Amino acid sequence: MTNEHLAQFLAAAKRATYASQGDNASVTPLLSGSRQLEFQLGSVLYRDIYFGFTFFVGQETVYENEKPIWAMSYAGGMMDANAAVEAVYKFLQFALRQVDVANPYRGPGLIRGEGFQYTCQTNGALENFWGIERISQNRGIVYELRYHGGHIR
Helix, strand or coil, X not given: CCHHHHHHHHHHHHHHCHHHHHHHHEECCCCCCCEEEEEEECCEEEEEEEEECCEEEEEEEEEECCEEEEEEEEEEEECCCCCCHHHHHHHHHHHHCCCXXXXXXXXXXXXXXXXXXXXXXXXXXXXXXEEEEEEEECCEEEEEXXXXXXXXX
């Protein structure tokens, strides 16, 4: 699979799962205590497995013909115990729906709305990358997530 096709698939998968449906996109999880989201087009499968809610860890994996070809691990969550969790995660989903093919890891570099500011900085490319996303409100950072991954060889 070319990087161009992988980026297109990732953007479609991310828009179709958590960003649009939250946990309603869940399937029966392979790992006890986890949540699992999936999206499939033909022989290509996107699987996102994570644990936790206000602080969580997880991994996204793309399979082609049942062989893992790409993965991204992530960890993060709420940084401010006084912030409105539901409002923050609703804004996060909004930001994640803006994912594009040029940067198919999380959301856009910057987006504002609903009293929040979302930022996402990525270093590297699909083969090997790392980054951080944050949501800020007037009083500072309320949510933060770090991620890294790349091609599986």
